[in-house]
Amino acid sequence: MMKKRVIVNYSSAFGLPGVQPDAGMALIHLLESKSIKLDAIVVSGAGPELNRVTAAIDWLLKFSGRTDLRVFGRCSDAEEKTADEAEREAADLLTAFLNESEKTKGGKAVLLDIGEPQVLKLAAARMTSLSDYFSAIVFWNPGSTPPQRRGAAYPHGSLQDETLYSVYTESCCPLTSFGEEAAFQSPLDIDELVDIRSSSKPLFYLLKDYLLCRAADANIVSQDFLYRLPPAVYLTNPELFSIQERTKNGFTFNICPYITDIKAYNSILHSSWTSWHKQEASL
């Protein structure tokens, strides 16, 4: 089977206390999916957050037995560089990688953007057209509709970064945008933990801790939504999503208002999480 090549833009410190788990779970799904070959991960994180994100991605890849993956954005020597310097270095490396990759690998990868924009923006400024390097772009676009669910506490009620958004909309490759709507079909609460426990105990305990911490906070409810998961699942199983074409300012792109088969969606996720962390760790 020909695997779909994917580059992920990622900004989650998944694994650290209180961090929203959706992006980490999406990455695990892609790491474990047999139909996906991850080419690289681009890591961004504002300011000091970058250290937390890079430490967390290092841990996640080690725990998944995938330390072979290229990560752009990890500080080569964190003590010596500011976050800005690290991001500039990452953008340089990513630009070179994309140029080289186009020559050597034949065909383009899909960009899954579920992270912060810093490194991709810097890379875009270094290239004639960043989007030309990808066969498709699938991105998380929060705030495209206002959250109207109890417990939908996604903090950034704004659109994707404007500069990057314009890079995407000017792209000639297919563009698919995911807002909150699909995620609302797939909440994360105590009920969902029961099934996750049977697919992955490490994931279960991490999520249980996350939900209990939320429950302990009087201002939010224990339920959350796995916002960044649908775009990742779309890469492996596009048939599970309703896709509608929209035109805005003369540009055409796809949006995904809902998941067509939620049972199949959950079953696919549990199946990929089951194989997570079967590798032996070592010193």
Add this chain to the structure above:
Amino acid sequence: MRSRPTSSERRYPPVIKVIVDCDNTFGLPKLPIDDGQTIIYLLGRPDIEIVGITTTFGNSGIDDVYPATCELMKKLGRTDIPVLRGASDYSTGETEASEFLIGKAAEFKGEINLIAIGTMANLKTASDCDPDFFRNLCQITTMGGYFHRLPYKGWCDVKEVNFSGDGGAAWRVFRAECPVTIMSAHICFALPFGLRELAPVADWDLEQYFIMLDLLLESSEFLDDAQDYLWDLLPAVYLSYPDLFPDRKIRIASSPEEIESGILRSGDDGAEVNVPDYILDVEECYAIINDAWKKVRFIGGLR
């Protein structure tokens, strides 16, 4: 018994000389982390000087324990502290570890606090080779054994490791010619270590946090819980804060065979040891441990 340090002592702490005799497997997959957590704790204590670390079989074989301990000390940037290879089983006899124990106990007569948190094989060999060995120590603090089945999730049928690995050696240590304090499994259940207890570590050292997270999540696969206990930490905390653990002098009459099944039995004809059965202030105990861990940094993590 030493009282809890006053504030002036905390500014100018007396140095407590310590040798750690352990079966550390910190960093090895699916094996306990508490020996390593104890070493990290001790390194973060201003009143503790680790004279050396002797290794023994227990949590795993000596071929795992010794290199894992060397690697841990390297990652902690403390290769100045000697790590000695010890017994590979109960019949090993003299090793560089037992020689080190004898030598340091004689050199610092009455000053060495021996934290024995592996099997007791190195200690017995040292005492067989030098009858004054135990007499030369300040005290032994150790962890192991239980008086009845452990009524805790995931731990009901867990085999005791430290004393049972060499019942004859443990029997001898209980009769050492120096004060002996035992933290049995029961008191250790007061100090669980799960994701909640781990969370504060992320505030001061991400490497330390992720290493411990790794090991907690790995243990969830076979323990059915992402929670462990700070077993071997207690004998170490006791050294600086003995009055957190009210004394309970009892006589342990278990035979070497009983000890090999992990069982401690009290009886009038046994050896008198101190076996505290509760912690006076559990939250303070966590604060003390976190305060020490905070002062220690990993160099590049365990990868």
